[in-house]
Amino acid sequence: MSNDGMNINLYANTGDFQIIPMREREARHAYLDKAEETRFQQAFIYKETDDYMPNIHIYADKRGIQRVKIQVCPSKLLYGTNIYETKEEDLDRFLSLLVERLEYAGILTDESVLRGHYLSGWDVNKPILFPLSSPVLQFLCKQNLPTPKRAQKGLSIYENSEGWGVHFNYQHKCIKLYDKTAEAIKNDIMPPDIKALFQETGSCMVNLEYSMNNKKAVDFELNRISNKLPNTLETAFKKEVCWKILRNRTLGLLDNFYTIQQDLGKIAVCAEQFCNTHKASNGAQKRNALFGALVKMSFWGYDEYKNHLKRFYSKKQINQHFNMLKEIQTPKLPEEKVFREIISNTLFSHDYMDRNSILDTLERYKNDNFIPPKIPVIQTNARAEEYTYAN
Secondary structure, three states, X not given: OEXXXXXXXXXXXXXXXXXXXXXXXXXXXXXXXXXXXXXOOEEOOOOOOOOOOOEEEEEEEOOEEEEEEEEEOHHHHHHOOOOOOOOHHHHHHHHHHHHHHHHHOOEEOOHHHHHOOOOOEEEEEEEEEEOOOHHHHHHHHHHOOOOOOOOOOEEEEEEEOOEEEEEEEOOOEEEEEEEHHHHHHHOOOOOHHHHHHHHHHOOEXXXXXXXXXXXXXXXXXXXXXXXXXXXXXHHHOOHHHHXXXXXXXXXXXXXXXXXXXXXXXXXXXXXXXXXXXXXXXXXXXXXXXXXXXXXXXXXXXXXXXXXXXXXXXXXXXXXHHHHHHHHOOOOOOHHHHHHHHHHHHHHOOOOOOOHHHHHXXXXXXHHOOOOOOOOOOXXXXXXXXXXXXXX
């Protein structure tokens, strides 16, 4: 597990930082002058460097600059890309680089302040390599991962030039799955040889991430592991802490994961077998309705089919309907097994994702012919529309 993002708030009144003196300022420090003059928030934006720069915002009032908010991706700072994972032993180099980048922006602090500073936001993540194409993974994640009951703010889905993403939103936390391959290629942060191998195999890297959006959320997760764990940047680099948080919060997603293979003959047999052993479903109309429901579920996916039912039935009726469907021994998509096994194995692996592991895994997928079929098993939902007699 790794750290995909961290939020750090430094305060002037506690001596966390100093501002570069006026006489030493250059063009890139103009945002400091602007903040002191206007007493508003100002962001550091300076394009004349190829080095990765953290997202820096400063806040000023009548007393001057009082707070610095830093949003930083450790892997981008260390490696220039976020497809690799940070390691425990990277902490010292990370602190050294962060101090250097902040100094470039005119913010003076030292490693000891940052090492022991609390996080006001934290993203724990694990990049996962699948021998499945991005469209297949998109279908699995968008349509067949039921929204957790406690995700009060529900499900949000996006698709743009940087790929697709699925977010399960809680009050101050979020579980995310998104296409990291497309994002890295779009932002030109994927090494050319790795990019070529991804394109050759048709494989995809998905980022599994758990975001804590404020200090209270970070404190809560650390206290669940141990009440002796301090909320510090140093703690966030501990491998075991990251593993436990991500496993605790994401493995449950797989519990209700549910797919049906898009094979009309097999679906028909399963429906008939179920109806033959359940008298309440033994009539011709109910047989047809059950067959139609399974077909829609297989082509549309869990979430889209559930949204369809919400137009006609109560929450209780929908739950009863899905409980019945899950009793039927339907053929699962072969991709479901691959998806489940790789996520579970990866979350319990102690291996880091680095350049060599990515190349080795992609070469293995290529040599084992374990690559996405030319004719995908998952099809469109157009054929499901034919079964209009189904509920």
